[in-house]
Amino acid sequence: MRAGRYRLRMTVAPGVDAALGRCVEATRSLFGAAACSIALVDDDGGTLEFVASDGAGADEIVGVTIPVSRGIAGWAAMSGQPIAVRDVQTDARFARDVAESTHYVPTAIYAAPMVDADGEVLGVASVLDPVVDETSDWTLHVLGTIAGLMALVTTATAGADPAGQPLATLGSDVLRVVESWQATDRGGTE
Amino acid sequence: MSNTPAWSAAFDRGSLEEVVGLPIDRVREWAFGGSTGADIKVAVVDSGIDADHPRVGGIAGAVAFELDPDSDLGYVDREGPHDDLVGHGTACAAIIRSLAPEAEIYSVRVLGANLKGRGALLHAGVRWSVEHGMQVANLSLSSKSETMFGPLHEVADEAYFSGTVLVCAANNLPGPTYPSQYASVVSVAARPGDEEMALAYNAHPPVEFGARGIDVDVAWADRGSITATGNSFAAPHVTGMVALMRGKHPWLTPLQVKAVLQAASINSVTG
Numbered sequence: 001m002r003a004g005r006y007r008l009r010m011t012v013a014p015g016v017d018a019a020l021g022r023c024v025e026a027t028r029s030l031f032g033a034a035a036c037s038i039a040l041v042d043d044d045g046g047t048l049e050f051v052a053s054d055g056a057g058a059d060e061i062v063g064v065t066i067p068v069s070r071g072i073a074g075w076a077a078m079s080g081q082p083i084a085v086r087d088v089q090t091d092a093r094f095a096r097d098v099a100e101s102t103h104y105v106p107t108a109i110y111a112a113p114m115v116d117a118d119g120e121v122l123g124v125a126s127v128l129d130p131v132v133d134e135t136s137d138w139t140l141h142v143l144g145t146i147a148g149l150m151a152l153v154t155t156a157t158a159g160a161d162p163a164g165q166p167l168a169t170l171g172s173d174v175l176r177v178v179e180s181w182q183a184t185d186r187g188g189t190e
Numbered sequence: 191m192s193n194t195p196a197w198s199a200a201f202d203r204g205s206l207e208e209v210v211g212l213p214i215d216r217v218r219e220w221a222f223g224g225s226t227g228a229d230i231k232v233a234v235v236d237s238g239i240d241a242d243h244p245r246v247g248g249i250a251g252a253v254a255f256e257l258d259p260d261s262d263l264g265y266v267d268r269e270g271p272h273d274d275l276v277g278h279g280t281a282c283a284a285i286i287r288s289l290a291p292e293a294e295i296y297s298v299r300v301l302g303a304n305l306k307g308r309g310a311l312l313h314a315g316v317r318w319s320v321e322h323g324m325q326v327a328n329l330s331l332s333s334k335s336e337t338m339f340g341p342l343h344e345v346a347d348e349a350y351f352s353g354t355v356l357v358c359a360a361n362n363l364p365g366p367t368y369p370s371q372y373a374s375v376v377s378v379a380a381r382p383g384d385e386e387m388a389l390a391y392n393a394h395p396p397v398e399f400g401a402r403g404i405d406v407d408v409a410w411a412d413r414g415s416i417t418a419t420g421n422s423f424a425a426p427h428v429t430g431m432v433a434l435m436r437g438k439h440p441w442l443t444p445l446q447v448k449a450v451l452q453a454a455s456i457n458s459v460t461g
Contacts (some may be wrong), residue, residue, distance in 0.1 A: 045305035068277045069237075069303045078237060078276045078301045079331045080308070082362045084419040086405060089193050115363060119335025121305050137362060137404060139417060144362035 010054040011062045012096045017157035020052040023150050024125075028054045028144075031139070032131035034106060037061055038114070038150060041075055048073055048124060056128070064098060071098065073124040077165060082112035082140040082147070084123025104128070105136035110139060112147035113153065122151050197327025199398030201381035211453030213460040217452070221450050222387070227433035227439075233319040233327040233354075234286065234426075235312065238272050239297035241370065245284035245307040245409040250294035255314045265291025265314055272299055279410040281418070282330050282426040284409035289386060290437070296324065301331065309338035311385030313345055316356065316369070320349045323437045328429040329375075330422035332367035342368045348375035353434050356443045358427045359425040360397040371383040371396055376448055380404050387431065391455035399451060401427040433440040 012021040020038055028036035035055030039048040042065075047116040049065045068074050076083050099105045106128035125147040132139045154166050231250070241249045250267075251363055260267040274280045274297075277314040283295055287306050298318055312333055319327040327349070333342065346369045358370035358380040370377040373396075380403025381390060390400040403424030410416045427453070435450060436442055441452065452458055 041305055049309045060361060061191050063443070064270065067303065073277060074278055079422060080363075081331060081369070081420055081422045085424065086417040088416070101362060111383070112379070115334045119309065119333055119338065121308070121344055123266060137421070140420065147366050148364045 011052070011058040013049070013051040014052045017029045017153075019153050019157050020150065021054065023055040023146075023153055026053050027073065027125065027127065027143075027146055030142075032054040032109075033125050033127045034129040035104065036125070036127050038123055038125055039066075039085060040114075040154065041068060041077065050076065051123075056104035057099075063090075063096070064101070065073075066098060066177050071128050076111035076113050076126075077124050078123050079114070080113050082110070082144040084108070084110045084137075084140055110143050112143045114147045114151035115153055116151045122154050125150055192282065194281055194348070196414070199250065200363040201379065201390045201392065204459045206390055208390045208457050208459050210457070211458035211460060213237050214453050215449065217450065217458075218387075221438070222431065222434045223438075225290075225434040225438040227293030227430070227437045230293050230326065230433045230437045231292065231296060231314075231324045232286055232290070232293045232429060232433050233296045233298045233322075233324040234279050234283050234375050235298045235300055235315040235327055235329050236331060237301040238274035238279050238299040239283045239295070239377060240274045240409075240413075241297070243280050243284060243409050243413055244416070245287065246280060247287055247291075247355065249283070249297050252297040252299070253318060254302075255311045255369070257304070257311070259339040263314070265311060267314070267318065268318075272297065272370075274411065275303055276301060278330065278422065278457075281408040281410060281423065282328055282429075283402060285386075285406075285423060285426035286430045286433065289427065290433035292415045293433040293437070294432075296322075298327075301461060302454055309333040309335045309342075313338065313341050316327065316342070316345045316349065320345065320354045320407060322351050324354050325431055326355040326432045328357050328426050329369065330425045332361050332370050332398045333360065333381075334361075334363065334365065334367050339368055343372055346374045350444050352442070355436070355447050357425050357432060359421040359430040361421065366396075367387060374401035374444070376428060376451065378421065378425040378428045380419065380421050389428070389431065389455045390457050391452045393457075398448075399428055399455070399458055400424070424451070 037053035092127040110127040300315040356375040360437035361367040401424040
């Protein structure tokens with residue numbers, strides 16, 4: 001199923017800071033991916049709720065909740081380790097019904113836990129069908145680092161910590177850097 | 191923009207630095223040759239193991255740790271069969287089984303249906319492994335909690351001195367993760383290649399070893415398999431090698447195991 005058949009846009013859940021939307025927008029662009037999303041762990045630690053997404057199925061996935069033990073995203077949350085799965089369609093435990101409800105069923109998924117400064121897993125960042133070299137773990141390192149930044153943004157925008165407010169602009173800063181880098185890269189290769 | 195992989199950069203063939211290992215003649219044959227891992231107890235501290243998965247081939251025992259606010263420790267342990275709730279542990283166990291077919295694999299489930307208390311349960315699982323005489327424990331999971339630094343460090347030291355080799359997956363997240371960061375454990379990152387017994391040593395730790403972990407065909411839930419990448423899959427390759435080594439040379443201590451692994455690495459030369 002190709003991403004191009006579907007409307008591509010960034011979506012955030014009500015009450016969620018737009019900075020997280022800018023984060024997924026930048027990350028999807030960086031990876032040349034069909035979609036990127038953020039799912040946050042609920043207060044009880046038992047479910048993940050998709051709160052921000054950009055790309056294929058963004059409108060449909062935001063607001064969806066899944067048990068934290070489910071799917072590739074749950075796998076990353078549980079183990080605390082980034083993971084890349086090349087063909088999720090062979091995974092019997094892949095949350096296929098969730099994917100189909102978004103009208104986009106990916107082939108590959110990269111997922112990394114979003115860990116806060118106290119070491120708690122706040123959520124998971126997922127990238128669907130990235131256009132990257134899958135023969136190194138460089139992509140996992142990059143996604144893991146970005147997921148850490150997303151955790152900072154989540155913490156800064158969810159609480160009342162005034163010192164954290166500058167972090168709310170981090171998402172747009174990341175997007176600006178990525179766009180700048182891509183523009184430079186395109187200019188150098190044409 | 192750097193095109194340098196994370197920990198794997200140290201294990202690329204083009205950048206792999208030589209290290210000086212112990213002068214053991216035909217070290218890989220000495221360490222692994224003819225061993226099946228028989229009589230070696232291997233703990234997989236993870237999400238449980240699907241013992242009926244054909245690539246796992248049964249397990250020797252199982253214990254599950256679960257949060258319980260009414261208990262003194264905050265958790266309870268339940269011995270006996272259990273499911274793999276996530277799939278992570280089954281993938282790791284199958285890799286270990288492929289290298290050490292006769293190892294006695296124990297499922298130590300510390301990941302459940304809830305993220306609460308991950309660090310405390312991880313600590314409990316490692317302690318159980320030490321107290322039950324596991325010769326090697328696979329930890330394809332980690333904690334970034336600073337409050338767990340001390341407790342995990344303490345139990346990792348206990349493991350080291352009591353003879354339980356802790357094989358820990360490094361993490362691609364920024365900053366230190368525990369217990370993979372400790373000198374008392376064998377820390378592992380993924381490197382490319384199809385050879386399941388391949389091993390490289392990092393001349394610039396804290397991550398010390400690189401093993402197969404990229405595009406690995408791993409066991410999965412419901413008797414299936416997938417192709418996946420992650421340090422989670424590199425660690426059990428080394429766990430399997432340690433099981434082989436200790437099956438052949440039961441007297442090896444964790445100190446000696448690490449030295450032999452270094453000597454058996456492809457970039458190791460004798461001084």
